[in-house]
Amino acid sequence: MxxxxxxxxxxxxxxxxxxxxxxxxxxxxxxxxxSWGPLLWIIPSEIFPLKIRTTGQSIAVAVQFLTIFLLSQTFLTMLCHLKFGAFLFHGTWIVVMTLFIMLFLPETKGLHLDSINDIWCKHWYWRYYVKREVLQNQH
Structure with missing residues (x-):
């Protein structure tokens, strides 16, 4: 039946x-x-200043790979124990990530790579943590 x-x-x-x-x-x-697939690669490549971009991108990719590994290893167990709640769990995290992107990551479209640091210095939250770089070749 x-x-x-x-x-x-x-x-x-x-x-x-x-x-x-x-x-x-x-x-x-x-x-x-x-939607979310390309953001794993786009956001880390745009938010880091040129001085630390390679290091930042390397750390971001390592964290992404570790997170994806952990999610793939635990999903079936979550599905067995939580049933449809596993999808609600992941859906909730999508909402949290969307809010984080909207509130904490400034738009960098059309900006020159050297001016990214200025955007972080003007952001409502990150301005308290990011210092303005002093240009050594000032006139």
């Missing part, structure tokens, strides 16, 4: 549900690729 989900006791899935699942997974992949 088939369950309401369309998965039978043998582990098979109906052709209609398989197509629906493939379409939904494709929408998810496209949505992630157009």
């Amino acid at each position: 088939a369950k309401a989900t369309g998965v039978h006791g043998t582990g098979s899935i109906s052709k209609g549900n398989a197509i629906l699942l493939l379409v939904l997974m494709s929408f998810y992949s496209a949505g992630f690729g157009w």
